[in-house]
Amino acid sequence: MATHLVSVLNGLAMGSLLFAIALGLSLVFGMMDVLNLAHGAVYLVGAYVAVALVSDGAGVAPFVLAVLAAAVAGAVLGGLLASLTRATPHHLDQALLTLGVALVVGEGLSLVFGNDVHSIAAPEPVAGGVTVLGETYPVYRLLVIGFGAVLAVAVYVLVERSPLGSLIRATVADRAMVAALGVNTGRVLVGVFAAGAALAAVGGVLAGPILGAQPGLDEKVLLLALVVVVIGGLGSVRGALLGAVLIGQVQALGTALLPEYASFLVFAAMALVLLLRPAGLLPARSGVHA
Amino acid sequence: MSPLLELRGLTRSYGSLTAVDGVDLTIARGERHALIGPNGAGKSTLFATVAGTLRASSGSVLLSGRDVTSLPEADRARRGMVRTYQHSSLFLGCSVLDNVALAVQRVHRVTHRFDRAARRFKHTEAEARRHLDSVGLSGRAQDKVAALSHGERRQLEVAMVLATEPALVMFDEPTAGMSAAETERFVTLMERLPEDLTVLIVEHDLEVVFRLADLVTVLHLGKVLASGPPEAIRADDAVQRAYLGSARTEDLFTDAGGPR
Amino acid sequence: MKAEAEEIRGGTPALKDSIPVVDTPAVGGADHPRRRRAVVTVGVVALLAAAPLVLAPYPVSAMTRMLAFAVLVIGVDLLTGVTGLPSLGQAAYFGAGAYTAVLVGIHITADALVQALAGLVMGLVTAAVTGWVAVRARGIVFLMLTLAIGESVHQVADTWSVVGGSNGLAGMPPISLFGGPSLLAAGFVYWWVLAVAVLVFAAVALVARSPYGRTLRGIRDNEARMRALGYRPALARYGVFCLAGAVAGIGGALWAQQARFFSPGDMAFEVAALALLSVVIGGAGSLWGPCLGAALVLLVRDNLSASIGGHGPLVLGVVFVAVVFLMPRGLAGLTGGRLRVVTRARRRKENPS
Numbered sequence: 017m018a019t020h021l022v023s024v025l026n027g028l029a030m031g032s033l034l035f036a037i038a039l040g041l042s043l044v045f046g047m048m049d050v051l052n053l054a055h056g057a058v059y060l061v062g063a064y065v066a067v068a069l070v071s072d073g074a075g076v077a078p079f080v081l082a083v084l085a086a087a088v089a090g091a092v093l094g095g096l097l098a099s100l101t102r103a104t105p106h107h108l109d110q111a112l113l114t115l116g117v118a119l120v121v122g123e124g125l126s127l128v129f130g131n132d133v134h135s136i137a138a139p140e141p142v143a144g145g146v147t148v149l150g151e152t153y154p155v156y157r158l159l160v161i162g163f164g165a166v167l168a169v170a171v172y173v174l175v176e177r178s179p180l181g182s183l184i185r186a187t188v189a190d191r192a193m194v195a196a197l198g199v200n201t202g203r204v205l206v207g208v209f210a211a212g213a214a215l216a217a218v219g220g221v222l223a224g225p226i227l228g229a230q231p232g233l234d235e236k237v238l239l240l241a242l243v244v245v246v247i248g249g250l251g252s253v254r255g256a257l258l259g260a261v262l263i264g265q266v267q268a269l270g271t272a273l274l275p276e277y278a279s280f281l282v283f284a285a286m287a288l289v290l291l292l293r294p295a296g297l298l299p300a301r302s303g304v305h306a
Numbered sequence: 307m308s309p310l311l312e313l314r315g316l317t318r319s320y321g322s323l324t325a326v327d328g329v330d331l332t333i334a335r336g337e338r339h340a341l342i343g344p345n346g347a348g349k350s351t352l353f354a355t356v357a358g359t360l361r362a363s364s365g366s367v368l369l370s371g372r373d374v375t376s377l378p379e380a381d382r383a384r385r386g387m388v389r390t391y392q393h394s395s396l397f398l399g400c401s402v403l404d405n406v407a408l409a410v411q412r413v414h415r416v417t418h419r420f421d422r423a424a425r426r427f428k429h430t431e432a433e434a435r436r437h438l439d440s441v442g443l444s445g446r447a448q449d450k451v452a453a454l455s456h457g458e459r460r461q462l463e464v465a466m467v468l469a470t471e472p473a474l475v476m477f478d479e480p481t482a483g484m485s486a487a488e489t490e491r492f493v494t495l496m497e498r499l500p501e502d503l504t505v506l507i508v509e510h511d512l513e514v515v516f517r518l519a520d521l522v523t524v525l526h527l528g529k530v531l532a533s534g535p536p537e538a539i540r541a542d543d544a545v546q547r548a549y550l551g552s553a554r555t556e557d558l559f560t561d562a563g564g565p566r
Numbered sequence: 567m568k569a570e571a572e573e574i575r576g577g578t579p580a581l582k583d584s585i586p587v588v589d590t591p592a593v594g595g596a597d598h599p600r601r602r603r604a605v606v607t608v609g610v611v612a613l614l615a616a617a618p619l620v621l622a623p624y625p626v627s628a629m630t631r632m633l634a635f636a637v638l639v640i641g642v643d644l645l646t647g648v649t650g651l652p653s654l655g656q657a658a659y660f661g662a663g664a665y666t667a668v669l670v671g672i673h674i675t676a677d678a679l680v681q682a683l684a685g686l687v688m689g690l691v692t693a694a695v696t697g698w699v700a701v702r703a704r705g706i707v708f709l710m711l712t713l714a715i716g717e718s719v720h721q722v723a724d725t726w727s728v729v730g731g732s733n734g735l736a737g738m739p740p741i742s743l744f745g746g747p748s749l750l751a752a753g754f755v756y757w758w759v760l761a762v763a764v765l766v767f768a769a770v771a772l773v774a775r776s777p778y779g780r781t782l783r784g785i786r787d788n789e790a791r792m793r794a795l796g797y798r799p800a801l802a803r804y805g806v807f808c809l810a811g812a813v814a815g816i817g818g819a820l821w822a823q824q825a826r827f828f829s830p831g832d833m834a835f836e837v838a839a840l841a842l843l844s845v846v847i848g849g850a851g852s853l854w855g856p857c858l859g860a861a862l863v864l865l866v867r868d869n870l871s872a873s874i875g876g877h878g879p880l881v882l883g884v885v886f887v888a889v890v891f892l893m894p895r896g897l898a899g900l901t902g903g904r905l906r907v908v909t910r911a912r913r914r915k916e917n918p919s
Contacts, residue, residue, distance in 0.1 A: 051706050053713075100887075107706040108652050109890045112846060115839055116886025123880035235835045239717040242710055250707070279721030286714060290699050357794070383796030395794075397787035400780070408784045411777045412796050418805065420776035427777060470795060 022151055023272045024265070029157040029226065031264025032164020036219040037237060038244040038256045039171065040094070040212015046188040046251015046300050048205050050101050054114040056238030057121035058093050058213045062086035062220020063229035064125050067134045070224070079139040079221075086217040093121075094213025098206040118234065126231045136224030156225055163222065168257050175253050184208060188251040188300050216241075240267075243282055247289045249296025258297055308371030310335045310504045311356070311387075311474055315365035318348075318355045325351040327528035328365065333474075333504060333521075340519035341508045348528040349508045350392065353478050356506075357389040358382040369474070386473035392482060394459040396451045396466070403447040405462055407434040409469035434469065441465040441495060457488035464495060468503075475499075477507040481514055493517060516540070614760055618753030626752040627824065628869060633756075633763040634820035636860040638837075639844045640770050640853065641813030646842065647850030648774055649806050650786030654838045655700070655712030656814045658719035659689040661833030663815030664822040665729045671738040671822075676748065678741035678758055682819045689815015690808055692719070697807040701800065704789070716838050724830040734829025741823050759820045766816055771853055773809070782806055836879065840867065843882060847889050 041055045069082040097117060101110040137143065138156035145152040175181035187194045187201055195201045220229075227233065244263050248255025266285050270278030289297060313331040317324065325348045333339045341349050354360040356367055358379035366375040374382050397405050407424065410433045411417050425431055438444045441461040446454065454462060460480060467475050480496075481489045489511065496518055499505065509515045515522060516536045523533040524545050532542045539545055618626045638660045645651045663685030670684045696719070700711040724732050740748040741755065749755050773779050784792050785799045792799050822828045844863045848855030866885070867878040 045706075049706060051710055104890060108709070111652070111706060111709055112842070112890050113887055115842075116883045116890070119836075119839070119879045119883030119886065121883075123877050123883065127877060127880070232834075235717065236721075239714060239721075239835075242714050246710065246714065276725050276727070277722075279718055279725060283714070283718035283722075286718075287699050290702070290711075294702055359790075359794070378793070380793045380796050380798050383794055388796075389794055391791075391794075395788060395791045397784050397791065399787045400783050404780055404783065407777075408780060408792070409795050411780065416777045417781045417797065418778050418802065420773040420778040423772065423775040424777050424780050425775075430777070466795070 019151075019272070021149055022153060023268045025148070025153060025157065025161065026271075027265035027268030028164070028261070029160045029264070030267055031261040032160050032167070033219050033223045033226070034240055034244050034264055035164055035257050035260035036167055036222070037216045038241040038248075038260055039253065040209070040215050041241050042245045042248065042251055042256045043184065043188070043208050043253070044205075044212050045245065047184065047191065047208055048101075049107050050114070050209075051107070051111045052097060052101075052114045052209075052213075053111055053238065054093075054097055054118040054121060055213070055216055055241060056234035056236075057118040057125075058090050058216045059220040059223075059237045060125055060229065060234040061089055061093065061121065062217030063136070063224050063227070063233065064129055064134075064220075065089060065217070066136045066221040066224040067129060067229050070136055070139075072137045074137065074140060076139045076141060082221045083218055086221045087214040090214035090217025091210040093217070094210035095206060097213065098209035102202070102205075118238075122231065122234055129229070131231050133228055133230040135228045138225035160222055160226070171253055185300075240282070243286045245296075247286055247296060249299035252296065252298050252300035255296050255298035255300065308368075309333060310337075310370060311506070312368040312371075313356065313365065314368070316352070316355060316362055316367060317364045318351050318360060319363045324363075325528055326355060329525070329528075329530055331523060331530065331533070333506060335473075335504055336502050338505045338518055338520045339507070340515040340522045341506065341525060342510075342512065342515055342522060343525035343531070346527075347525040349525055350478060351528075352525065353389065353476060353506075353508055357387065357476060359389070383470065386471070387476070388467050388470050388472045388474070389476040390463050390467060390478055390480060392478045394456070394463055396459060396462060398450070398452050400451065401447065402443060402449050402451055402454065402462060403431075403434055403438065405451055406437050406465050406469050407431065409466045410434045410437070413469070413471050437465040437469040438462075440468070457484055457491065460484065460488070460492055461495065468499075472503070474504045474506065477505065477509075479508055479510055481509065481511050489514065611760075611764055615757065618756050623752040626756050628864075630752070630756045630759045630824045631821065631868070632861045632864045633759045634817050634824060635841070635844075635864050636857045637763050637766050637817030637820060638814050639817075639841050639848075639856045639860040640767060641810040641817065642841045643845045643848075643850060643853060643856040644770055644773065644782075644806060644813065645810045646845050647852070647856070648779060648786065649782040649803065651701075651704070651803065651807070652706075652709045652842065653700075653712040653810070654709055654835070654842055655714075655716030655719075656810065656841055657833045657835070657838035658696070658716040659693050659811040659814035660818040660821070660837065660841075661719065661723055661828070661830070662692040662811075663689040663818030664828040664832065665723065665735060665818075666815070667819035667822040668735045668738045668826075668828050669729075671741070671826075672735070676739050676742045677745070678743050678749070678823060681741065681823060682762060682816055685815045685819025685822075686812050687815070689818065690812035692815070693808045693811020697804060697811065701803040701807050713835070713838070717835055720830055720833055720835065723833065730829070732830055734827060734831075736827045738822065738826040740826065755824055759824060762816065762820060766813060767853065767857070770813065774853065778802070778805075840864075840882065843886055843889075847885070847893075 037055070037059055041052055044050050044052050065086040066082045069085060070078050097114060100113050100117070104110060104113070138154070142155045142159055144155055146155050146158070175184055183194070183199065183204055187204060191201055240263060244256060244259035247262060248257070248259030262285065263282060266281050267278060270281040274281070309332045311331070311333040313329050316326060316329045318326040327348070329352060341352070343349050351360065355362050358374070358377060362375055366373055368374065369382070369385055369387055374385065374387070397408065407430060410430050411427070414427070414430050414433070416427055416430060419427075435444060435447065438447055441464050443458065443461055443465065446458070451459065451462065481492055484492060493514055507515070507518065519536055521534065522536050522539040524531040524539060532539060532545050534542075617629060638656060642653055642656050645653045645656070666688035667681040667685045670681045674680070696715050700708055700715060703711050723729055729735055740750050741758070742748050743758065749758065781797065781802050784797070785802060789799050818833070821832065840863050841860070844859035845856045846859070847862060848857065848859030850856070863882065866881050870878060870881065
C-alpha cells in the first residue's frame, strides 16, 4: 500500500511538471498550428539555468532566482521562436525552423555545460523527507505537486474566466474570425508563445532536483509533452492537465512495476486514446484536424 | 423503372438551424435539373448532403432506387454520383493530365498499381487525353494546373468529372466568378454533354439556368417552393415574390464563388 | 517564384494542415529529356561504382554510410514529398531493420541478401503495426504522431535487453554474398550497398511515376477531392506508410552491415530529423535532390564535425533555419526555377488580367 502511495505521489509530481511544460506546447499548437519542436530545448535551458545558479546545499534564494532567470530566458526564447515562425506561413516550415533552433540550442548547451550528467539539489530547507503513511517522502516533490495544483487553478481562472482567456480560447477556435473582428491576434500569439516557453523553462528548474540536466533530456521531455498534448486534445487546457496527470501516473507506475517497458507503456496509452478518441480526451475544438 | 435520384424528406440541421427541411425531389435519367433559390436557401447544404460530403439529419437519398444515405462520399462517387465545388477544387501541384487521369484510373481500377510507370497504362492515358480533348484542353496536358486560368480550371473540372463515368453530375455554381465569354464557353460545353447523363446544377445566373435546364426546382428557406419546367417557374407567383422579384438586388449581393 | 507559390497555396480551399505544395519533376514528357536523364543516371552510377578504385578505405566507408542513409531518406521523401506526410518517425523503422539484420547476422546467416530482406520485412511489419495510428492524421499532427512513435520505439530499444539495451548490439560477423567468402574489404561492402541503394532508388522512382504515385500526389494536393472522385485515401496513405517503413528497414540493414554494430543512438530523434532535413535541403518530391541532401548532411555530421569540436548538429541546426528561409524548394528547386519563370511569363501573356 505504502509503495503504491509513493508511486502515486511520484506520478503526481511528474504530472505537475508535465502540465507546466505541455501547456505552452498545447496552446501554441491550438492557437497557431505551430508545432514547437524547440519546446524541449527551452525546458533544458531552464534546467541548465538551475545548474548554473543553484549550488549544493543552497538556500531558497538562489532557487527562486533560478526560477525567475529561467522564466526570463524562456520568454525571450519563446518570443524569438514566435517571430521566427511568423516569417513563414507554412506549418511544416515552421516546425522545421523550431527543429533547427532545437538543434542549435541543444548543441549550444552541451558546448557550455559539457556532456556530463548534472544533478541539481533541492533548496536546503525542503531537501529532507517527511513521513507520509509510514513512508519517507521528499518534501520537495510534495511542493512540486502543490505548485502543479496552484498552476492548474491559476491557468483555469486565467483562461476560462478572464477576458484575455476568452480571447485565447476564441483564437484556438477560429483564428481568422478573431482577426476579422479587429483583434491583433499577432500580439496575443507572441504573448502566449513567450508565456508558454517561460513556463517550460521554469518547469526545467523545478524538475532539476528530480530529473537533473543532461544532453538528450530535451528530446525525452519533448516527447512526453507531445504525448500529453495528443492525449489531452490539442489546444485544450483541461486536456493538458488530464493528459499530464495520466502520463505522470503511467510513467510512475511503469517505472515501479515494469521498468523495462515504461516508455512502451506511455506509447501504448497514447495509441489507446487515439484509437478510442482520435481528437484526444478533452478536445478544444471539434473537426478532423483538431 | 425507378428514377435516377430520389430524395425523400431529406433534412439537414446545424443545431437549431434547419438548412434543408424535408426536401422531396425526383430526377429522371438524362434530365437536366436546376436548383435555384436566394442566398441562404440551403442549396449548397442540400448539394453536400446529396453528395455525401455532409451527413443527412433525417430522410433518405436513393440512387437508382437504392438507398445510399448511409454511404460515405467516396462510395457514392463509385456508384456514379459525382460533384464539383463552388470554388474549383483541383490538384494544383499536379499536371493537367494527371488531374483527369486520377479520375480515369479510379474507374479503371488501377489506383494502387505500382508495377509500371503511369504512362505505360496506355488505355488509361488515352482515355484521360480523350476527356481533356473533349473540353478543349489537350494542348495543356503537361502544364501545372496552377498555370490555368479560372475558366480553364472549370473546363478541367468538367473533364475530370466526366472521366469518372458518372450517371449523375452535380455542378455547384459552375459559372460563378466567370467572365461573360467564359460563361458562354462553359454553357456551350454543358450543352454538348452526353444525352444520357443526368445533371443537377445549382446556379445563380438565371439565364444559364433557363438555357440549360429541363426542370427547375426553387428552394426557399430549406424547403421546395416550386418545381417544374422553366416556363412554369418563370410564371409562378410565389417564385416571383420569393426570388425573381428580388433578382436584381440579389445580383448585387451574390456571393459569387470567384477566386479569392 | 515566391508569389506563384503563394498563389498555389491560396487557391487550395482551407486545408488547415496543408503542407507546402511541392513540385514533382515532370513525369513522362517528351522522349528527349528522358533519354538525357537516363544518360545522366548511368553516368552517376558509374562514377559512384568507380569510387573504391581511387579512394582510400576510410572515405569509402563514409560513402557506404551515406548510401545507407540515403535509402532511409528516399523513404522519408516518398512520405513527405510525394504524399505530403512529413515524418519524423522513420528512424524507428530504420532501427527495426538494422537490429533485425544484426540479429540475423549473429544468429542465422552472414548472407547479406537474407539480412537485407529480413530488414525490409521487419521495417514493413513495424510500420504496419504502428502506422495506423499515424495515418489517421495529416500535416503537422501527422508529424507530431510520427515523432512520438519514433521516440517511443527508440526508447524501447534503449531499455530492451534482447537488443542490448543502451549498449546496442555488437559482434555481427562480416557479410558474405551467395555463400561466398566474407566481404572484409570496404570496397566490396560499398559495392553491395550501392547496388541495393540503386535498386531501391529505381523502385521508389517507379512507384512515384506509377498510377499509385499519382494517387499519392492527389492525396497530397487535395484529399477531399480524392474522396469526391471515389477514392479511399486512408488505405493509400497506410500503404505508402508501410512502403516507406520497408524502405527504411532496408536502409537500416545496410547501415548495420557496414558498421557491424547498432545502438539506440543510431536511431535517435536526431537521425529522423536529419533525414527530414536531407529531404528539405534536397527538395521534397524530387528523388535525386534528397539523396544529395543525405550525402551533404552526413558529410557535415560525421566528417566536418571532427574539425569543429564534434558540434556538427550546431551547423545542421543553422542549415535547417537557413534552408527554410533561403531555399524553400531545396536543391532540386534551384534547377527547376528557370522553367517555372518561363511558364509564368507565358501565362501572363495569355491572361493579361
